[in-house]
Amino acid sequence: MAKIDLSKYGITGTPEIVYNPSYEELFEEETKPGLTGYEKGQVTELGAVNVMTGIYTGRSPKDKFIVMDENSRDTVWWTSDEYKNDNHPASEETWKVVKEIAQKELSNKKLYVVDGFCGANKDTRMAVRFIMEVAWQAHFVRNMFIKPTAEEQENFEPDFVVYNASKAKVTNYKELGLNSETAVVFNVTSKEQVIINTWYGGEMKKGMFSMMNYFMPLKGIASMHCSANTDLDGKNTAVFFGLSGTGKTTLSTDPKRLLIGDDEHGWDDNGVFNYEGGCYAKVINLDKDSEPDIYNAIRRDALLENVTVDENGKIDFADKSVTENTRVSYPIDHIEKIVKPISHGPAAENVIFLSADAFGVLPPVSVLTPEQTKYYFLSGFTAKLAGTERGITEPTPTFSACFGQAFLELHPTKYAEELVKRMEKSGAKAYLVNTGWNGTGKRISIKDTRGIIDAILNGDVQKAPTKKIPYFDFEVPTELPGVDSGILDPRDTYQDASEWDEKAKDLAQRFIKNFAKYEGNEAGKALVAAGPKL
Ligand SMILES: Nc1ncnc2c1ncn2[C@@H]1O[C@H](COP(=O)(O)OP(=O)(O)O)[C@@H](O)[C@H]1O
Numbered sequence: 001m002a003k004i005d006l007s008k009y010g011i012t013g014t015p016e017i018v019y020n021p022s023y024e025e026l027f028e029e030e031t032k033p034g035l036t037g038y039e040k041g042q043v044t045e046l047g048a049v050n051v052m053t054g055i056y057t058g059r060s061p062k063d064k065f066i067v068m069d070e071n072s073r074d075t076v077w078w079t080s081d082e083y084k085n086d087n088h089p090a091s092e093e094t095w096k097v098v099k100e101i102a103q104k105e106l107s108n109k110k111l112y113v114v115d116g117f118c119g120a121n122k123d124t125r126m127a128v129r130f131i132m133e134v135a136w137q138a139h140f141v142r143n144m145f146i147k148p149t150a151e152e153q154e155n156f157e158p159d160f161v162v163y164n165a166s167k168a169k170v171t172n173y174k175e176l177g178l179n180s181e182t183a184v185v186f187n188v189t190s191k192e193q194v195i196i197n198t199w200y201g202g203e204m205k206k207g208m209f210s211m212m213n214y215f216m217p218l219k220g221i222a223s224m225h226c227s228a229n230t231d232l233d234g235k236n237t238a239v240f241f242g243l244s245g246t247g248k249t250t251l252s253t254d255p256k257r258l259l260i261g262d263d264e265h266g267w268d269d270n271g272v273f274n275y276e277g278g279c280y281a282k283v284i285n286l287d288k289d290s291e292p293d294i295y296n297a298i299r300r301d302a303l304l305e306n307v308t309v310d311e312n313g314k315i316d317f318a319d320k321s322v323t324e325n326t327r328v329s330y331p332i333d334h335i336e337k338i339v340k341p342i343s344h345g346p347a348a349e350n351v352i353f354l355s356a357d358a359f360g361v362l363p364p365v366s367v368l369t370p371e372q373t374k375y376y377f378l379s380g381f382t383a384k385l386a387g388t389e390r391g392i393t394e395p396t397p398t399f400s401a402c403f404g405q406a407f408l409e410l411h412p413t414k415y416a417e418e419l420v421k422r423m424e425k426s427g428a429k430a431y432l433v434n435t436g437w438n439g440t441g442k443r444i445s446i447k448d449t450r451g452i453i454d455a456i457l458n459g460d461v462q463k464a465p466t467k468k469i470p471y472f473d474f475e476v477p478t479e480l481p482g483v484d485s486g487i488l489d490p491r492d493t494y495q496d497a498s499e500w501d502e503k504a505k506d507l508a509q510r511f512i513k514n515f516a517k518y519e520g521n522e523a524g525k526a527l528v529a530a531g532p533k534l
């Protein structure tokens, strides 16, 4: 095993480094007798280990900062009064201080170092080195990132380094211009990330996604917050955009298709490729029968987070006393039907926008025109579901540009441009699928949504009779095999269709108001006609 010297990262006095541990070693480390608190892993009845991630059980977007320097100043899409987002600027002085806090925290102790790739394509992937002091965090990144081969490991030169100092705090955060004792800070020039005072694994995973979202579009590659799969011949790719909890992982894991990836992808001249080596599924109320493949992926080497487990290792997936954002990470090969050995498929032919509409207005499926595609992609209307972000405790309607605003480092129009360019070339069709609520007050069933996805992917939706939905001018099918026809027009799910009408007008108004931020230029103004009208 290659030796590693951490003094070049300003980390000194390290008595022991567990470098690129095997799954066996990770298991030993995270369940070692004597571990206490949030470091302690518990073996469950399914063989997977469960850990508690502490106070932070979801991302903390208010604590996300990017160093503003000569490279980032004119490229990063900074938060502003006109368009608030999660790209808060940090000064170079602040960077110096937070990096020192991390170096100090990580010095003089036993550490875990894991190397992995972000991006399945050799030409454009990022080699990432994670340095941390908690064993299960090493397990998490081993699951989520692409594992180098023995030869790649020998010659591993990191392009990017992540310092995870989850046990440290930024005490003088006010004078540093930070938001709290917790900080997640990126430096796109030195290519480093520092994490302080949060243990949530998602900060490492979505952190590197944010960095891919910075570097990939600058190379002309579409960078997408989506899952992806392809047919059993590996020829007919579909991508599923959606904010957290809208169904990317659930719906892309489909025994009739080969999974490419469940969350982060690029689309270049050769097609759609995964950034990751694993999946990160929500497990709240996980049901063996409606999500059998995810359920079966929960075994030895998978890592559960914040799930309620009794002293005998029995799991209660229904319990949300810690958080609704209970999770499992597993290497992608825990799913049987996957593209191997490289998570890659040809250019997408179907592009699906998943929106979990908490208002119950959007039809379960709408066929979008090319202009509507651009409008609804930039709008990114959906609900933030409970738990994934700090402070969100119930489904909260939001406009999250490109269905992943929290991870966009460039202006949303850049992602739209790259996506549309790729879609035009492949002739991809686009659909808006509501995986959220309707007039029944309940969430649309996974069974109905799966039926809708099947109909999109096998072409039935193109043959179905359709009608137009007022205000939005959505074209919706009125009958689809395997789907309850009573839900396809959302008005039919209300006791009184005028209730839908009221809500629809309100939602249309919200779209119009939100889109104003794109109307500053001709291209944005031209799209208004594709949006809702009152
Ligand atoms: N109609 C539906 N379609 C997809 N998921 C649904 C639906 N109804 C309920 N769910 C639940 O919503 C959650 C979707 O989570 P997940 O697929 O992990 O989202 P993402 O990968 O987009 O973050 C799962 O817990 C799933 O069981």
Ligand SMILES: C=C(OP(=O)(O)O)C(=O)O
Pocket (backbone or CB within 6 Å): 058, 059, 202, 203, 206, 242, 243, 244, 245, 263, 280, 388
């Ligand atoms: C892990 C996250 O989301 P997703 O469910 O999209 O993977 C996240 O937003 O922190």
Ligand SMILES: [Mn+2]
Pocket (backbone or CB within 6 Å): 245, 248, 249, 250, 262, 263, 280, 281, 282
């Ligand atoms: Mn997911």
